[in-house]
Amino acid sequence: MKKITIVLLMGLFSVSCSQDFLSERPNSNILAPTRIADFQRLLDNFEILGVSSALPHLAADEYYINSESNWLSSRSAIERNSYIWDEDIYGGEVDIKDWNTLYETIFYTNSIIKELDKIKEIEGLQGEGADIYGQALFYRARAYYDLVKNFSAPFDKMTENEDLGVPLRIDPSIDYTEKRASVSECYERIFSDIENSLRYLSHIGPLRERNRATKLAAFAQLSRIYLYRREYDKAEQYADSVLHRYDRLVDYNTLSLEATSPFNFTHDELILYGATGTYNNAGNLNRSGAVFVDTVLIDMYDFNDLRLHIYFINNEGGYTVKRGYNGTGLTPFTGLAIDEVLLNKVECLVRRGQINDAAILMDKLLLNRYRKGTYIKTVFKDKESALQQVLIERRKELVWRCLRWDDIKRLNKEGASIVLKRNLGDKEYILEPNSPRYVFNIPQDEINRSGIVQNER
């Protein structure tokens, strides 16, 4: 008996005296991130951080639905309503990924930045820690850019202080809501974050892990943003920052014309991975017989242009799109790639009249796009026609990447007067240049819960 008592007492004391008894981790899968590697794993969550909005694609003119019944049978109201630029594109649907996932990204990056700020204050950030800090800043900026371009009026230097941007949150606390900041405040935040990130990011890139932000990605992103803002000198400057460091292109002659996934996750042109949320009508390899690539666009391709065969399949009824630069992904590619940067540079060169330099650069790209031996050197006659040619090339190259919508907005601001039309049954829907319908509604659940101002469409 005594022995049992002693054993028992010893057992009890050994438990009670253990220092770790109350600090043992309750769950092996859950941790309070404190180490640098913990934050990298959060940033590697590309299924949140790598996602951007598909709305610009759904509303743009790169595809069409071939009948009213097929339009009606779309799986969601967003797909239906955004196709005809309806006043309310959500049709009662809530939990809109095109808004929510971006703010989730902002929450992730805010959390990481806040935790790293604590470490920064104490011991400073070097090496991997600094790099992760830079990645978080970059992703926050990228998310804000996606939001502000979709949910605010097309950028206009004149009105940027009055135009409503999006709520700017830089604190991860969840017990407050922000009103909409102005567009200029949003861009201030975006630029300061990216510029800051350039100070911390330690890799030039691209890395094998194409979801991780690098200096290249930051430059390419800046080039894209300035182009959208029609600040062409800066767009060119940052395009140069990329191309001076890395300008490798994929020769499409080396790719299989039959493969439905012509590219892998780590191909040479890819600077940063990115994709949209899932919508049937926007999906790659859409075999529904309802959604086809715009025939006007298809007609632009020369038969010897390999892009026609690598990007598209000629199905019964029309062309549909294969998988793009995000490897085996089924959603439009929205990441950053060298071809886009190169075309930014070409456009900027043309705009400042350097058409010869532009033509050389254009050749560099298109040599890799045409069947071997068939490519005829680009000749730009004048600035005007060169710009038209470059913009067409831009459509042909950057197809199914959500960039067309932003280009239309930008060009219409410059008086391009691009009118979009849809035909369904006997009805025709028209989107006039600079229409307020170029601004998407803010999802209703956001309006309901935070009371921020809705966009007029």
Next chain:
Amino acid sequence: MRKLRKGESYDRTDRPIFTSNNTYKSPKSACLNRLEDERLKYSKNARTSCLLPRICSKSALIAVLSGLGFREQKNRIAKFLDVVVFNVYKNMDFGHKKGLVQLSGEQCCQEQPTRNILDSLKPTAYGLLLIFVSMFSLSDAWAQSGRTLSGVVRSAAEGQALEGVSIRLDKQQTTTDKNGQFKIWSIEQEGSFEVKHLGYKTQQIAFDALSTVFDIQLEADENYIEEVEVVSTGYQSIPKERATGSFAHVNSEMLNRNPSMNILSRLDGITNGLLLDQNTGNPDRISVRGRSTLFSSTRPLIVVDNFPFEGDISNISPNDIESVTVLKDAAAASIWGVRSGNGVIVITTKKAKDRFRIDFSSNLLVAKKPDLFYAKQMSSSEFIDVEKLLFEQGEYDRDINTIYKNISPVVNLLHQQRLGELSEDEVEAELDKLRENDVRNDLQRYFYRPKFQHQQQISISSGGERVKNVLSLGYDRSQSESITTDNERFNLRNSNQWTPFKDYLQIDLDVWYSRNVSNERNASGYTPMYPYEKLVDDDGNALEASTLSTLRKSYTDTAGRGYLLDWKFRPLEEAYNGLNHYKSNDQQLRYQIGLSSRPYRSFNLQLSYLASNNWMQNATLYDEKSYYTRNTINQFSQIDYNEGIVIRPIPLGSILNEDKTKSWSHYGRAQVNWNEKFGSKHHLTGLLGIEWRQDKQMFDGGGYVYGYDPFLETFAKVDTYSYFPYYHSGLYGMISEGRSRLRRVDNNRSLYALMSYSYAEDLIFTGSIRKDESNIFGVSANKKGVPLWSIGASYNFQSLLNNHYSDYIKLRTSFGYNGNVDKNTTALLTSKLWRSSNIWGRPLDLILNPPNNSLRWERIQNMNIGIDFSLLDGWTGGSIEFFVKNGKDLMGHSPVAPQVGVSQFYGNVASTSTKGVDIQMYFTWLKRNNIDFRTDIIFNGVKDKVTDYYINPGSNTDIVTNSGIVPIVGYPINSLVLYKFMGLDSHGDPTGSVDGNPSTSYSNIINGDDRESIIFLGSKVPTRFGAIRNTISYQKIELSFNITYKFGYYFRNSRSFSSQGLIGGSYKYSDYENRWQNVGDELYTNVPKFVYPRNINREAFYQNSSVLGVKGDHIRLQDVRISYSCNPLRRQPGSKLSFYLYATNIGLIWKHNAIDVDPHFLTGYKRPLELSFGTSFNF
């Protein structure tokens, strides 16, 4: 708990008994007879003062005799000596004034367990002691004036000493002590005194000059069966009359009334304050006194034999359970600290009896096949018409264009007609054939069977003075109504109690093993996608059918040109051959050691330790012939038609998916109890303890094993890292590996104390305090938690009132705090591994919890006022209690603006208030020799509301369509709020209210915040519920039936017609035929017309509109039981043989709703009538 059972009594014909008619037999002969009684019962507590003289003389003799080899005669000699000593002492009266030596010599003879004392004391010291004690005794004798009457009070049936029995002689009053002993001072030489005890018949005991020692046997008053009980809190056992808290007690007889295999369903309808309902928010469906938390666990803490039980409650065999106590208020439950907020259910298992006893019980349950036609749905013909309509609208064109996508047989026919492959007449003829089919006919015929269940239990109890033991074995098996499901349970329990050194040491050893094996031979299941699907052809062959994963018939007919495996899904073949066999094996070994010692006075030290090991193993074996396996292999197959080879990344063979969970629990407790009387009226008891608990769990998900051969135990390696194209779609996927591991540790340390003071046994004060600490994240935050405490008081008015109408009236009240802990949240930013790797091979994490520095544990302020009473000689009695529970610092959980970046806000932001009443009463209508008629009534009323909430819900849709709880200040926690329905308009569209007028602007109604557009209907959880049970017995036959009722709640009819759902392919609508079809229909129906395409807002409005809110109120005939019991062995007085017939799921007596739905079975089929036959035998 102790309880007298009807028809059970010891054979005491040769013993003196003061029966209720007050016949009195000589105490002298009583005492002598008693010594000769073979089944002499000894009291455990020796009173040394009067014991010693006897021992001295006896032990000296025995020492000599045993030394001479007469050891085997020891017992007989001891008994002989008892007689001798008795004769010497019987007329010596040790009685004296208050105090010192308390028992008479005669009583010593009766009471002392001579044999043990002899064994434990050394004879050498006896001499000295003898002298001392004799002198002491003599000096006492001198002091005598008047005299002491003393004795012991026992229950007539079990011979157990009764504590707290009130003895009254003229103006004097006393109560019996723990050993049932009493003494009372009498000035008179003769007279009578009253012996009164709750639950027993009151006796007048006459005495004369000769009688001084009494052995009083109290007969149970059967009306009081519920009242004489000892409630267990898991830390202590207290007689209910000494409790200030609120307890609901269910004894073994009531537990056995319902022969269900699960203990919780046995408690349904018989437990005061306990509700079983699907809306209680926990998988066990139970709640105690309503809900006092919003989003934390609502599961009451379940305690089995003093320690929390973390396993699956269905592993406990109800036949092993002696009693269940539900702790409802602060005074009862606060001792369980942060886990007591939802109430505590204390389960006490059967303990060893101190004689040889065998209990055997057997039960057999049968039920008919369920009726699948109970729930109305669209007919096949109606569904086909809709498919035709949608086909014309082009809804299926996208699917048709994708050659491998599944389309329904109807769509396929229509497609063939459009292509010109079939004529319209041919198609119509085929469709007419399909219109005749109803898949439920096949399902009912081939997939269901009558339910069959049996339970067997035997327990063998044996024991004597020092060792008691009970061994019980149980085996239960159930064959469910689904042909592929069965379940088997085995229980082995051994409970052992040693008392080697009397009070100095008691050891309890419990070992418990249980095994629960469940089989589901059709784990993939089958839910028909079309109401007209046919599962068997006319020759009895299994036909192919569709599921979400099947491909189009015309595609699988030819896919792979013979190189692939058969790609068809035939539900009947899968089920009949058990091709998807899920087996779960849950084993638990629990052992418990308890040491109890009383080293000094009444101080009692208890050490207990419990270790529990739980092994759970689940495995699903997909046979190589199963659709799952064939489909998995086919979809990754690649065919080289030129070479004629098939490359299969997943090899042929079965697929096994196995996981194991191992859990360990180590609980230790050290506790000091004391129980002291000061003077005659002050009684102080208390306990102080410390407890450690550790629950560890290791989950090992073995993942998928491919190419598995169950006979050779071999398997193949597959490449789970590369992307392979799917054969049919050309999309890419990886072969799922599914391996995962998880470890959980839950450490707790608690300190607790409890104190109880009573004055004259009538006025009682109690208090308790407890502090808990645990290892949840953010330790600093949870340490801030204030200690939880309670105070309570009770007063028994009976002696004050002193009338004949009441037998017993006790008022009690308590106040204090319970807690509730939410282990899912922490004060820190936490993340968890989400996927093992991203496409670049890196692990990725998910943020789980945003930081929250102000996190605290939830507290529940709990107040209870109750009265316990018994009136008119037990004609009626019961208890009435009022309670108020205020939840403070409750965790709130509400949708936040998406810009926040998380979907929900979670923090200590809410308060709630719950008020209620618990009434339990009985009435004895008739009580004659052979006929008894008694009614038991339970009424529970609970009303809760949110009193404070940090975040106001925004739009109406957040309140209405949210599937969880949306706290709204001033309304019940779990409210049913719906859009105000204003009828259909002339287009057949539902209208809601905008500015009081009917409107179809659904978006405004849904997204607006005009609360005039929504209606609060009521609570989703019953607010008034209870039971009425009538018991009629005639001789050996007893009939009882229980009527239960639930009132004051609403549910939403989820089976009303939805256009959106129908377009999506659902056909389970009860009111499709009533839908609006023509102008004017709006006058007769509220079911909207069918619209295409999907209109989400319209659907969201109608499906959540007030016209679909239904009152759930109903009265149910819960069960009927008829039993017959007798004693076939007259020589074995305790034995009993009984047979019973028990029926449940009988049906509703009354329901409020007009949609003809039993509120318990809103979806699926209604459970058919279940009949149980059983027998139990014990001797």
